Amino acid sequence: MDIRLTSPAFAEGERIPRKYTCDGEDVSPPLTWDNVPEGTKSFALICDDPDAPMGTWVHWVLFNLPPETRSLPEAVPSDKELPNGARQGTNDFRKIGYGGPCPPSGTHRYYL
Structure with missing residues (x-):
């Protein structure tokens, strides 16, 4: 069983809407997931760009999400700890x- 992660803001393989990039509002997109294995203790999420010129660029680190969590709203606040106990790490922009996405020219893929 594979966890299925989706966003109501865009489909897999589509361009990430400008709103969620450095050229827009630079807010996190809404996310949902299902097909969670029984006994899951917590979730972690990393968003990265393996096509960055200097090596993989990390855009978001989120961990310790409670196991009952099945979604994240748009524009998750940039706090170290969220109200549900989840924690956020420092991304490669050196921010929590x-x-x-804010890539130089060329095609870039982003993975969550």
Whole structure:
């Protein structure tokens, strides 16, 4: 069984809407997931760009999400700890929380 992660803001393989990039509002997109294995203790989420010129670029580190969590709203605040106990790490922009795509020219893929 594989966890299925989706966003109501865009489909897999589509361009990430400008709103969620450094050229827009630079807020995190809404996310949902299902097909969670029984006995899951917590979730972690990492968003990265393996096509960055200097090596993989990390845009978001989120961990310790409670096991009953099945979604994240748009624009998760950039706090170290969220109200549900989840924690956010430092991204490669040297900021806590989400840092949207801001690539140089060329094709870039983003993975969550």
